[in-house]
Amino acid sequence: xxxxxxxxxxxxxxxxxxxxxxxxxxxxxxxxxxxxxxxxxxxxxxxxxxxxxxxxxxxxxxxxxxxxxxxxxxxxxxxxxxxxxxxxxxxxxxxxxxxxxxxxxxxxxxxxxxxxxxxxxxxxxxxxxxxxxxxxxxxxxxxxxxxxxxxxxxxxxxxxxxxxxxxxxxxxxxxxxxxxxxxxxxxxxxxxxxxxxxxxxxxxxxxxxxxxxxxxxxxxxxxxxxxxxxxxxxxxxxxxxx
Ligand code: PGA
Numbered sequence: 001x002x003x004x005x006x007x008x009x010x011x012x013x014x015x016x017x018x019x020x021x022x023x024x025x026x027x028x029x030x031x032x033x034x035x036x037x038x039x040x041x042x043x044x045x046x047x048x049x050x051x052x053x054x055x056x057x058x059x060x061x062x063x064x065x066x067x068x069x070x071x072x073x074x075x076x077x078x079x080x081x082x083x084x085x086x087x088x089x090x091x092x093x094x095x096x097x098x099x100x101x102x103x104x105x106x107x108x109x110x111x112x113x114x115x116x117x118x119x120x121x122x123x124x125x126x127x128x129x130x131x132x133x134x135x136x137x138x139x140x141x142x143x144x145x146x147x148x149x150x151x152x153x154x155x156x157x158x159x160x161x162x163x164x165x166x167x168x169x170x171x172x173x174x175x176x177x178x179x180x181x182x183x184x185x186x187x188x189x190x191x192x193x194x195x196x197x198x199x200x201x202x203x204x205x206x207x208x209x210x211x212x213x214x215x216x217x218x219x220x221x222x223x224x225x226x227x228x229x230x231x232x233x234x235x236x237x238x239x240x241x242x
Contacts, residue, residue: 005037005214005241006159006200006221008125009228010063010093013044021047025054027231032057036242037221041228042093042125045079052088061091061125064099067109070116081113085120092117093223095127095147097165111150123157125223127202128186132166140164141185148189158197160186161223167203169225180218207236214240 015021021043032039040059043051052060066078084092094113099105105113117124128147130140144162151158162182167173174182183199190197201213202223213219214237221241227233 004198005219006198007035007037007039007224007234007238007241008059008061008091008161008200008221009039009041009224009234010096010202011041011043011047011229012063012098012225014229018047018050021050022054024229024231025051028058028234029054029056031231031235032238034242035238037238039238040091042091048084048089049087059090060088061093061123062089063093063096065092065094065113065116065122067105067112067116070119081116081120081122085122089122091123091125091159093125093127093161095150097127097129097163097168101165107150114150114154118154118156121156123159124154125159125161125200126151127161127163127223129163129165129168129203135164135166140182144182144186145189148186148193151190151195152193154193154195158195159200159221160190160197161200161202162186163202163223169204171204173204173209176212176216179213180216183218183220205237207233210237210240214242 040061042061042063062084066080068075069080071082095110128144130143134143179201186199198220200221200223201219205222205224206227
């Protein structure tokens with residue numbers, strides 16, 4: 001049997017209302033049939049409980065978690081790993097490039113977040129990726145190795161998502177060959193760190209490119225932003241990875 005692939009929707013700061021979140025969650029529950037890959041979505045914290053209550057056949061996870069505390073405490077505005085585990089979250093995304101960029105999250109913060117997730121047995125979807133300038137300077141592999149180094153010593157479940165920053169929300173993607181080469185490199189680096197993890201691709205995955213990505217033995221799944229907010233598109237992508 002082929003190992004399981006994963007298709008995870010990152011809803012980011014969408015949709016605008018509870019009613020819309022409920023509709024997306026319900027539609028996905030009803031229409032998701034025959035998928036052989038593991039499907040998941042990551043709504044905002046505010047919509048997490050609602051979406052979880054509708055999700056019969058897919059995982060529901062969080063997009064982030066607090067780094068200062070893994071449990072409770074005087075950390076205004078934060079949501080901890082303990083709270084997410086208590087709510088029944090199935091995974092947590094850590095290290096998304098939008099967190100790295102807009103919240104200056106670097107290795108120290110990311111290491112804390114990973115440790116908190118691990119302490120609560122929350123599987124981690126760990127995002128890595130190079131910027132356009134780093135890609136142009138052919139630094140991709142070195143940048144990814146540096147970003148992966150925070151996973152050293154990890155015991156719990158982790159999925160790695162390779163998301164070139166320049167491919168996120170732009171409609172651009174690396175070629176299939178480039179992605180395959182990078183994924184092989186990531187797997188080798190993980191193995192040097194004593195880890196085995198599925199490696200997902202993210203960045204402008206859509207109905208058009210998903211069949212090619214889904215057929216590749218080097219791509220263990222997709223982390224999908226924009227296209228995960230349209231259920232027909234998301235279902236097409238899921239089909240391509242099933
Ligand atoms: P995109 O986003 O699919 O809209 O490019 C992917 C992501 O940021 O995870």
